[in-house]
Amino acid sequence: MTFLPLPPPGQTPLRVMTIAGSDSGGGAGIQADMRTFAMLGVHGCVAVAAVTVQNSVGVKAFHELPLDIITGQIQVVVEDIGVQAAKTGMLASAEIIGAVADTWRGLGADIPLVVDPVCASMHGDPLLHPSALDSVRTELFPIATLVTPNLDEVRLITGIDVVDEATQRDAAKALHALGPAWALVKGGHLRSSERSPDLLYDGTDFYEFGEARIDTGHDHGAGDTLAAATATALAHGYPVPDAVAFGKRWVTECLRAAYPLGHGHGPVNPLFRLSRDA
Template sequence: MSYLPLPEPGSTPVRVMTIAGSDSGGGAGIQADMRTFALLGVHSLVAVTAVTVQNSMGVKGFHEIPVDVIAGQIEAVASDIGVQAAKTGMLASSEIIDTIARTWRGHGLAGTVPLVVDPVCASMHGDPLLHPSALDSLRTQLFPLATLVTPNLDEVRLLTGIEVVDSSSQRDAARALHALGPQWALVKGGHLRASPHSPDLLFDGTDFHEFDATRIDTGHDHGAGDTLAAATASALAHGYTVPDAVAFGKRWVTECLRAAYPLGHGHGPVSALFRLAE
């Protein structure tokens, strides 16, 4: 595949922020985001929202970072280093979501810096990572600020009430998500397990764009959603259009799935480390 341009040694790379939780097992969250950023030649900026206690078997618990610290991380970086794109992951609570939205608007980032919202509601094992009361904050506070939202099918159902089972219901879900305010909505089809393909559908309120890939047969797919969103945000920071950025992110996560490896006694992570061997 073709990659994003790497910075010349000594030159400042593009800067992309992850606003997400820390995964102690290293498979998802900010750890997955930073691996993708580094291997795409992007400088990582971080606002940690929560610290999880997890391994390859599941999430044992998490601790929310105080909202003033979360806001402070975003403010410190935006006022000094500058942010060229950002993506969100685990946000845990309505208070955290409201704080991020308020900080994003307050520092003039809304509408100027591409924001990819990956609405993480639960881990791949089904462990909750978002308080149920926070769904309304996602819909009303953060989605209207988003350049792109990237839910999986379980998250689509929680956010819209639509059960995606085929291409028709996938289009219904994309329309419902877009009506919540983002510029673009991506309905990922990776959880349509009956299909030999992984069809993703992008919608801007007028036109649909379809992205397909042959499903990679692996049980090691921890962090796939984070990786897709991080790669897409990286492409947006380089000036890609949203459809081109999503196409790049789709190709990147497919290769990361192809390179996934076992870890511990459960699900291993998708791996961006394949690029080191090229």
């Protein structure tokens, strides 16, 4: 695949922020975002919203950080260092979602924001209080440049069970109606397709992205990695469809290079770029 350009040594790289939860097992969340940021040559900045107790088998517990700490991280980074794009991940409560949305609007900056509406872990463990779903719809989606839910998240947010191309289009329309500029319905879990079909919608046009379905049980952090790569491409000035296409290619290669870890699901692996560049 064609990579994004790396900055010359000594030159300040582009900055991309992740506003998400920490994964103690290192497979998903902030840890996955930072690996992709590093491998794509941008400086990653962090606003930790929660700390999870998890490994390759599942999430055992999580702890939400105080609201002023979460929003303070965003403010001090944007005001001093500056960011060219940002993404969200695990925002576990309505209070956190509201505080992050208020802070983002208050910055008044035209910064692309990719919202990965993390509702549950890949193991099915809840990462979002049920009461927060309304806040996802009313607070988070209207400030998003792009939303990137998987099919389970689509069902929780819109009530639509995506089983084929027609229902995937219905879901994209329903997501877009909630306020984001662009809605991406990821099709990695759409087993009716031999490929992995993602569908992007801007309220007028549909854009389809299909990559080979990678047969692996090690896909922890795939959603985070796709959103992080897409946000990085947006930081480089890519139009949204091109940024999504890049993110799709990136996560596919990360899935090809995924490795086993622990007794459960291993992570997708952006470190494949090291061997490509060697």
